[in-house]
Amino acid sequence: MNHGIPFLSLGPSVAELRPEIDAAVARVLDSGWYLLGKELEAFEGEWAGYCGASHGIGLANGLDALRLALTALDVGPGDEVLVPAHTYIATWLAIDQVGATVVPVECDPVTCNLDPERLQAALTPRTKAILPVHLYGLPAPLGPIIAFARRHGLVVIEDAAQAHGAEYQGRRLGAHSDAVCWSFYPTKNLGALGDAGAVTTDRADLADRLRVLRNYGQRQRYICEEIGINSRMEEIHAAILRVKLRHLDAWNARRQAIADLYDQDLQGLGLGLPARPADARSAHHLYVVRSPRREALRTALAGLGIQAICHYPVPPHLQQAYRGRFHPGSFPIAETLADEVLSLPIGPHLGTEDATRIITAIRGILGG
Numbered sequence: 001m002n003h004g005i006p007f008l009s010l011g012p013s014v015a016e017l018r019p020e021i022d023a024a025v026a027r028v029l030d031s032g033w034y035l036l037g038k039e040l041e042a043f044e045g046e047w048a049g050y051c052g053a054s055h056g057i058g059l060a061n062g063l064d065a066l067r068l069a070l071t072a073l074d075v076g077p078g079d080e081v082l083v084p085a086h087t088y089i090a091t092w093l094a095i096d097q098v099g100a101t102v103v104p105v106e107c108d109p110v111t112c113n114l115d116p117e118r119l120q121a122a123l124t125p126r127t128k129a130i131l132p133v134h135l136y137g138l139p140a141p142l143g144p145i146i147a148f149a150r151r152h153g154l155v156v157i158e159d160a161a162q163a164h165g166a167e168y169q170g171r172r173l174g175a176h177s178d179a180v181c182w183s184f185y186p187t188k189n190l191g192a193l194g195d196a197g198a199v200t201t202d203r204a205d206l207a208d209r210l211r212v213l214r215n216y217g218q219r220q221r222y223i224c225e226e227i228g229i230n231s232r233m234e235e236i237h238a239a240i241l242r243v244k245l246r247h248l249d250a251w252n253a254r255r256q257a258i259a260d261l262y263d264q265d266l267q268g269l270g271l272g273l274p275a276r277p278a279d280a281r282s283a284h285h286l287y288v289v290r291s292p293r294r295e296a297l298r299t300a301l302a303g304l305g306i307q308a309i310c311h312y313p314v315p316p317h318l319q320q321a322y323r324g325r326f327h328p329g330s331f332p333i334a335e336t337l338a339d340e341v342l343s344l345p346i347g348p349h350l351g352t353e354d355a356t357r358i359i360t361a362i363r364g365i366l367g368g
């Protein structure tokens with residue numbers, strides 16, 4: 001009997017770096033300083049540098065990064081935000097939490113990213129911002145999206161929570177638009193051992209306001225300039241992220257090797273495989289295939305001990321939280337994607353033997 005293959009296990013990533021992580025944690029414990037200190041400052045500089053951005057602002061999580069970026073760009077009540085109909089729910093929630101209105105735009109069914117051809121039809125005099133998502137690690141078509149935004153005086157905020165290290169037109173994500181939002185949730189390509197997030201930007205005004213907003217609206221202790229929140233990345237997470245950042249490129253390369261293997265050996269089975277646009281380099285956060293027989297495939301894989309997961313089974317507009325605002329059938333591409341997508345195991349610690357076993361299993365199930 002073969003061992004089971006979980007969708008993702010986080011243990012091996014800590015095990016590989018354990019001595020370095022132990023040293024980083026010890027450094028924080030010995031410092032006696034746990035918030036807004038040297039580790040965060042160093043990580044902010046290193047992460048911004050990696051992303052090719054002038055500024056990095058460490059925050060408590062990815063959702064906060066999105067909602068604080070919206071606030072810092074003055075997006076609020078009365079404003080409409082164009083957002084992909086197919087994304088993780090957090091992208092939408094951030095817009096609602098600042099009091100702005102979600103305006104879903106369908107994705108290109110091949111790239112699973114926002115389709116710039118559909119922006120015009122969604123534009124109204126109240127449109128203030130576009131919030132593209134680099135879903136599954138693949139950069140959204142930022143060129144046309146940013147050009148459209150400039151033509152219509154809109155700001156662009158990127159949800160890059162799944163795309164650490166991805167490149168668009170030869171440049172890493174991190175400063176193509178006004179603000180780029182990151183999550184370091186443990187399962188992301190760069191993950192903390194708890195919650196953490198960040199914004200990167202080239203705009204000094206924005207960086208300054210985000211630093212104030214994350215600390216109760218205070219620039220100076222006990223002097224409150226505006227209604228802020230508490231969203232500080234902890235020193236211990238910053239220290240651990242500094243260790244993991246040094247391995248991000250190598251770990252992304254291992255993801256790429258698995259994606260290459262899947263790309264090559266899953267052809268001819270009637271599966272929709274991830275798009276590889278010529279001007280983008282994916283971070284391969286998730287390897288998502290499409291099949292009208294998704295549930296049958298997932299069940300059969302589970303029977304062989306292989307765990308595949310669906311990202312995401314219910315589109316945002318059909319979630320209970322949004323009942324009464326949208327109805328079934330209003331975003332048919334998003335609804336079809338929710339029915340057909342299946343994420344295969346991928347990660348820096350998935351062995352080639354396991355990837356090969358997954359491929360053999362899928363070929364057997366689909367009769368290839």
Ligand SMILES: *Cc1c(COP(=O)(O)O)cnc(C)c1O
Nearest residue numbers: 061062063088090091161183185
């Ligand atoms: C993970 C994720 C988020 C939220 O990040 P948290 O750190 O969990 O708040 C937002 N958007 C996308 C696309 C994500 O994958």
